Amino acid sequence: MSAMFTSSARMKAARIAAPIGAAAALLSTLTGCSTAATEAGAPAADAPVTAPVNANYTDGTFEADGAYQSPNGSENITVIVSLKDNIVTDVEVVTNPTNPTTASYQGQFSDGIGALVVGEDIDALDVTVVAGSSLTSQGFREALTVIKADALES
Amino acid sequence: MPSKVDVGPHATSFEAIGVPWRIGVHDETTPTASLGGPLDDNDREAVLQRIEQFDRDWSRFRSDSLISRIAREAGSWTLPADAAPLLTLYERLHALTDARLSPLVGSSLERLGYDAAYRLTPAGDALPAPRWADTIALRDTGEGLVLDTVAPVLLDVGAAGKGYLVDLVGDLLASRGVTETLVDASGDVRVRGERSIRVALENPLDRSKAVGVAELRNAALCASALNRRAWGAGLHHIIDAVTGRPVAEGIIATWAIAESALIADGVATALFLVDPAHLSAHFDCEWVRLSSDGRLEASPGFDGELFA
Numbered sequence A: 001m002s003a004m005f006t007s008s009a010r011m012k013a014a015r016i017a018a019p020i021g022a023a024a025a026l027l028s029t030l031t032g033c034s035t036a037a038t039e040a041g042a043p044a045a046d047a048p049v050t051a052p053v054n055a056n057y058t059d060g061t062f063e064a065d066g067a068y069q070s071p072n073g074s075e076n077i078t079v080i081v082s083l084k085d086n087i088v089t090d091v092e093v094v095t096n097p098t099n100p101t102t103a104s105y106q107g108q109f110s111d112g113i114g115a116l117v118v119g120e121d122i123d124a125l126d127v128t129v130v131a132g133s134s135l136t137s138q139g140f141r142e143a144l145t146v147i148k149a150d151a152l153e154s
Numbered sequence B: 001m002p003s004k005v006d007v008g009p010h011a012t013s014f015e016a017i018g019v020p021w022r023i024g025v026h027d028e029t030t031p032t033a034s035l036g037g038p039l040d041d042n043d044r045e046a047v048l049q050r051i052e053q054f055d056r057d058w059s060r061f062r063s064d065s066l067i068s069r070i071a072r073e074a075g076s077w078t079l080p081a082d083a084a085p086l087l088t089l090y091e092r093l094h095a096l097t098d099a100r101l102s103p104l105v106g107s108s109l110e111r112l113g114y115d116a117a118y119r120l121t122p123a124g125d126a127l128p129a130p131r132w133a134d135t136i137a138l139r140d141t142g143e144g145l146v147l148d149t150v151a152p153v154l155l156d157v158g159a160a161g162k163g164y165l166v167d168l169v170g171d172l173l174a175s176r177g178v179t180e181t182l183v184d185a186s187g188d189v190r191v192r193g194e195r196s197i198r199v200a201l202e203n204p205l206d207r208s209k210a211v212g213v214a215e216l217r218n219a220a221l222c223a224s225a226l227n228r229r230a231w232g233a234g235l236h237h238i239i240d241a242v243t244g245r246p247v248a249e250g251i252i253a254t255w256a257i258a259e260s261a262l263i264a265d266g267v268a269t270a271l272f273l274v275d276p277a278h279l280s281a282h283f284d285c286e287w288v289r290l291s292s293d294g295r296l297e298a299s300p301g302f303d304g305e306l307f308a
Helices: A018-029 A100-117 A138-151 B043-057 B068-074 B083-096 B104-110 B161-173 B261-270 B276-280
Strands: A010-012 A060-071 A075-085 A087-095 A127-132 B012-016 B018-027 B075-078 B136-141 B144-148 B181-184 B188-203 B206-224 B230-232 B251-258 B285-291 B296-298 B304-306
Touching: A127 B206, B018 B043, B018 B161, B018 B230, B043 B068, B043 B161, B068 B075, B083 B136, B083 B144, B083 B161, B083 B261, B161 B188, B161 B206, B161 B261, B188 B261, B188 B304, B206 B261, B206 B285, B206 B296, B230 B285, B251 B261, B261 B285, B276 B285, B296 B304
Parallel strands: A127 B188
Antiparallel strands: A010 A087, A060 A075, A075 A087, B012 B018, B018 B181, B075 B144, B136 B144, B181 B188, B188 B206, B206 B251, B206 B304, B251 B285, B285 B296
């Protein structure tokens, strides 16, 4: 599996501390998947794909793969999440493009993680409305759901 | 933060055309944190009917819409009375972007998987939009605008349609005597009257954060972001009509401020496709844009704060 982690495709996210749900929303913006699949050998292959929201998670590092169909064929990404005390302390997205065009698109979205550091808490601002977007993509949510299920304390 | 007792009665809220809407009626004493008070039942019903009519005309997601009929057969189609401002704006943006922004991207979006069934799986190579001049023509007749098509064509007014509907809803309320309103259609906002509001510019990568705050008075602000309707890496709803592919040039979110939500929405979309200075030269607008590397830029006249 390490062969996939080429230096050019590997991207390290800015360190963040956020509840798991918020991290899911962030991650879903990076790259989504129209069909998610857990590959053989991934730690959560047989785990249930649903998890209660207010659950305790085991500290550690977890990863899952997401696959999707791009116009260039099948592509996949690997998401690695580190948890400590139910907080996401680190997020890493490894893109594994098989096509140069996909590499370009994935790079664009992966690079976007750097912008996580921009901004102030909306809750602390005296504003009337919020203008932005919210839709999350299903495939990435599925990949992250697998991670959450794997991290659930039994 | 203002205390919750300051905000007064709750605004009207409902879900329509797939997004949450909120409409508040206010005066200059309405607190910043408040949307204003609710519509009365008759006004609310009139607004819902107006939105339903727009959806029945312009939605490519329902088979009984005018857009869907135009997609099934060629012909001469009498367009609804609200068509002229929308298609006039599209003509201007089409010219300013060298045809990269076009209402003819419906089939390109379907090819990429963003179809009425939400298949969300590309069905082959990217499909460039048909060329405007080869495919459609607009005729102004005594009975309104007529669209002539040489072949079935799937229109998509997503670049400016929702903003335009925000204008139309406010126009309707004004015609019923409700003139001081805030209409928020999930990213597209217009405030009318003497009140100033503050609009948080949501970080598309972290919805709990704002990258800035805009001050808005008697104007509209529309937001667009690549993650809004995204269904895969590089697969999202902002399409370059020339290539049929989603744009991929490093801009991940835009905000535009103009006198109408129609213009603000169209400009917010066009900011993904052309140099902002090019748009500023042709529209009375202010803008903010966020790049994938975290760079945040605003027009010189932007009224508000940036947290970069």
